[in-house]
Amino acid sequence: MIPTPHINVSEQGVIAETVLMPGDPLRAKFIAETYLENPVQFNSVRNMFGFTGTYKGKKVSVMGSGMGMPSIGIYSYELLNFYGVKNIIRIGSCGAIQEDVKIRDIIIGMSASTTSNYASQYNLPGTYAPTASWPLMKKALTIAENKAIPVKVGNILSADIFYDDEPEVWKRWARMGVLAIEMEAAALYMNAARAGANAICILTVSDSLVSHEATSAEERQTSFTNMMEIALELA
Numbered sequence: 001m002i003p004t005p006h007i008n009v010s011e012q013g014v015i016a017e018t019v020l021m022p023g024d025p026l027r028a029k030f031i032a033e034t035y036l037e038n039p040v041q042f043n044s045v046r047n048m049f050g051f052t053g054t055y056k057g058k059k060v061s062v063m064g065s066g067m068g069m070p071s072i073g074i075y076s077y078e079l080l081n082f083y084g085v086k087n088i089i090r091i092g093s094c095g096a097i098q099e100d101v102k103i104r105d106i107i108i109g110m111s112a113s114t115t116s117n118y119a120s121q122y123n124l125p126g127t128y129a130p131t132a133s134w135p136l137m138k139k140a141l142t143i144a145e146n147k148a149i150p151v152k153v154g155n156i157l158s159a160d161i162f163y164d165d166e167p168e169v170w171k172r173w174a175r176m177g178v179l180a181i182e183m184e185a186a187a188l189y190m191n192a193a194r195a196g197a198n199a200i201c202i203l204t205v206s207d208s209l210v211s212h213e214a215t216s217a218e219e220r221q222t223s224f225t226n227m228m229e230i231a232l233e234l235a
């Protein structure tokens with residue numbers, strides 16, 4: 001059923017089997033124009049820009065996901081179920097909630113705990129564990145090691161709320177070893193698992209709820225470049 005309600009593409013093959021998904025569509029435009037050869041825009045519905053080009057000769061797409069699980073839930077569902085996408089690599093930012101997770105660190109979400117009720121649609125008789133795909137995880141770790149880019153791997157929290165009425169609630173997640181907070185990975189992991197496809201979430205730590213530090217624009221750029229190097233090699 002293409003074009004889908006949110007992606008105005010009428011032919012298969014316009015979107016690559018692997019899609020990088022930053023939250024911000026303007027970041028998708030920047031990535032396409034900076035890193036891809038011959039980028040061609042394939043979507044502008046609701047300004048959620050998507051582009052397809054090549055990286056070192058390999059076809060790859062990049063598209064914004066929007067903020068929050070409802071948004072990435074829509075776009076990743078359509079990509080995975082209607083456009084033959086097999087791998088989605090979320091690239092984004094997160095807030096650290098552990099002392100030893102510093103701003104500018106790169107984090108890979110091995111699992112994604114969540115406050116969302118996204119899993120309720122599957123009517124499971126228990127608590128589902130949204131998990132990154134091992135083939136992508138294994139390859140990402142090899143790439144990071146070969147490039148001598150340090151990464152931290154562990155459980156992240158996909159929250160529905162950015163401004164929580166109980167500002168210190170993150171401390172309860174930190175007690176469980178959760179490394180950082182973002183707002184999309186859990187829904188992406190569930191959509192990918194349900195579609196029999198692969199997904200992974202690679203994040204830069206933009207701020208710390210522990211130290212209250214935030215990255216400068218220049219620091220954000222450096223850690224962004226490291227994250228992009230891993231994600232593009234992985235694609």
Ligand SMILES: Nc1nc(Cl)c2ncn([C@@H]3O[C@H](CO)[C@@H](O)[C@H]3O)c2n1
Nearest residue numbers: 023067093094095161162181182183
């Ligand atoms: N809840 C939350 N908290 C913190 Cl400390 C964040 N740092 C970055 N993000 C990400 O950035 C956007 C919010 O600014 C969301 O897409 C989310 O994934 C964060 N989201």
